[in-house]
Amino acid sequence: MQRLTIRRPDDWHVHLRDGEMLERVAPFTARQFGRAIVMPNLSPPVTSIDAASAYRARIVAAAGEGFTPLMTAYLTDTIDADALARGHDEGVWVAAKLYPAGATTNSASGVTDISNVHAVLERMQDIGMLLCVHGEVTDPDIDVFDREAVFIDRILEPLVRRFPALRIVLEHITTRQAAEFVADAPDSVAATVTPQHLMLNRNALFQGGLRPHAYCLPVVKREEHRLAVRRAATSGSAKFFLGTDSAPHEVAAKESSCGCAGIFNAPYALEAYAQVFDEEEALDRLEAFASLNGPAFYGLEPNSDSVTLEKAACPVPDRVAGLVPFGAGGEFSWRMA
Ligand SMILES: NC(=O)N[C@@H](CC(=O)O)C(=O)O
Ligand SMILES: [Zn+2]
Ligand SMILES: [Zn+2]
Incomplete structure (x- = not known):
């Protein structure tokens, strides 16, 4: 059986x-990843140092030994640059x-x-604090499928020029425009890629009914965008x-007349990425994507332990922990050994 051992990956979003x-x-998440960049969009959002360290402690308690949550601050119009810098300085x-x-x-x-956050970004640039970005404009006149590309033109490109030393991660890229922008941008700009944006195109939303x-x-x-994102990754x-x-999100919140956005892919994330890299004949590049490039960009050491995957059918149940996981009812072609 084909097996692949790589340094333990991290989840950067x-x-x-x-x-x-x-x-x-x-x-x-803790089963597969050594560390994770934890998003701060709780309600209320994580905007204070105290809230972030209390949240970190709750995560450590829930995840158990051997997993390190890396915390993020939620930027608001009025967040204080000094407090942000202090939280960064305190780790x-x-x-x-x-x-x-x-x-x-x-x-x-x-x-x-x-x-509204230019002064804050200036400070982050000075102290070497990274910026993670949900890259979509919110203008209701912009078609929902164009919001990432328009964000790059209107917001991100000027931002990269204004703050050339600010390290920026364009999160969860979905388009050819994003893949090309990041590839051509200075080294201060990187991107994260999700399993679903590597595996699904928009037909998946309507396959035999609303999904x-x-x-x-x-x-x-x-499809053209999915293929560009796959090539980049x-x-x-x-x-x-x-x-x-x-x-x-709870099943009832997804299966609703106004369903929440979000896919629960943690249970079989590495299996999904391994399948994609295998399909692209790029398994030799999976370790860099999953375990090396992220730490290098964040200025951290890679993890020292490893994980092993093997090429074998990995059936995905309809429910995991009462939630619908990515790939539910289907199977991935790789599994954790
Ligand atoms: N990705 C999503 O569809 N949802 C995320 C928010 C986000 O990352 O944009 C969530 O918090 O549910
Ligand atoms: Zn997210
Ligand atoms: Zn987002």
Whole structure:
């Protein structure tokens, strides 16, 4: 049987939620990943040092030994640059997250105009604190499938020029425009890639009926974009790395007249990525994507232990921890050994 041993990967973008949901989902992330960049879009959002360190302690308790959560600050119009810098200096915050207000789940307190955080970004650039970005405009006149590409033109490109030393991660890229922008950008810019944006195109949303479990933001795009994102992820470029964007919602909140955006992919994340890299004949590049490029960009050492995958059918149950996992009812072609 074909086997692949790689350094233990990290997840550079995950939603672990809080309370009872945190306890249900954190073990799945901790089973596969050494560390994870934990998104701050709780309600209320994680905007203070105290809230972030208390949340970190709850994650450690839920995930168990051997897993390190890396915390992010939620940028608002009024967040204080001194407090942000202090949290970074104290080792509480690794990065700050930009949610354009209204762009996605729990983003209502996000930034309403990028100029409101220019001073904060200037400070982050000075102290070497990373910026993670949900890259979609919220203008209702912009077609939902175009919001990432328009964000790159209107917001990201000027931002990269204005703050050339600020390290920026464009999260969960979904388009050819994003893949090309990041590939051509200075080394200060990188991107995370999710399993669903490697595996699904927008037909998946409507396959035989409306498919709420394929709905996430940014929404999956045309096939041409999926192929561009796959090429970027498997290209060997150090600018692209693993970020699942695992975003659990209760089944009733997904299967609803106004369903939540987010796909719970933590249970079989590595299996999905391994399948994609295998299909692209790029298994030799999986370790860099999953385990090396992320730490290098964040200025951290890779993990010292390893995980082994093997090529064998990996059936995915209909429910995991009472939630619908990515790939439910199907199977991936790789499994954890
Ligand atoms: N990706 C999603 O569809 N949802 C995420 C938020 C986000 O990452 O945009 C969530 O928190 O549910
Ligand atoms: Zn997002
Ligand atoms: Zn996310």
